[in-house]
Amino acid sequence: MACVISQGIGAERSPPADGRLSATPLFPQYETWRACRASGRRPKQRIHPDKNLRDVRVTRVLSDVTWAEAFILASPDYHGTMSGAMKNFLDYHWPEFSGKLFGYLCSSHEKGITVMEGMRLAVRQCYGWSLPYGLALDDKHDLDANGRIKNPALQSRLRMAARDLVIYGSLLYTQFIEDIARNIPETFAARYA
Numbered sequence: 001m002a003c004v005i006s007q008g009i010g011a012e013r014s015p016p017a018d019g020r021l022s023a024t025p026l027f028p029q030y031e032t033w034r035a036c037r038a039s040g041r042r043p044k045q046r047i048h049p050d051k052n053l054r055d056v057r058v059t060r061v062l063s064d065v066t067w068a069e070a071f072i073l074a075s076p077d078y079h080g081t082m083s084g085a086m087k088n089f090l091d092y093h094w095p096e097f098s099g100k101l102f103g104y105l106c107s108s109h110e111k112g113i114t115v116m117e118g119m120r121l122a123v124r125q126c127y128g129w130s131l132p133y134g135l136a137l138d139d140k141h142d143l144d145a146n147g148r149i150k151n152p153a154l155q156s157r158l159r160m161a162a163r164d165l166v167i168y169g170s171l172l173y174t175q176f177i178e179d180i181a182r183n184i185p186e187t188f189a190a191r192y193a
Helices: 028-039 056-067 084-097 113-125 152-182 188-192
Strands: 003-007 010-012 070-076 101-107 135-137
Touching: 056 084, 070 084, 070 113, 070 152, 084 113, 101 113, 101 152, 135 152, 152 188
Parallel strands: 003 070, 070 101, 101 135
Antiparallel strands: 003 010
């Protein structure tokens, strides 16, 4: 059981020693394409994620995504929606999300409701499960000057989400795998058998 914390398109099995999350650019070809497009130049090759992006970082993240039973997806609030990097992450790994549980964290001056709902909708399209609540973080009220959590209510909700993801993630995914193995036709897992 694991929770892969995704901030944009980076993912790590455990947080860095300083407790902060970091993102690793996993799609260098996409970044090259985006830079070419912004400058008016055309990229030298057409980008096909399934064919062109099998470098070691993508392979590692694919391994982590396949291994995990539950996830916390984290995104800043960009005009009421998730970041483009998060959308790319969801688009790239959608088959591996089936039957797995997701929690949501949004950094927002508002409550991040539309951002988390967007991620929730994307996960539902991937046949994933969602916790019935999300976590919003406002850096002015929830973090100290060093970026550490100072709000006890947020700390409590983070512990609750971590517990729920571990317990319910394992239960849901174990049942999903059993349904596939037993080829039970009256479940959405039947499409994967």
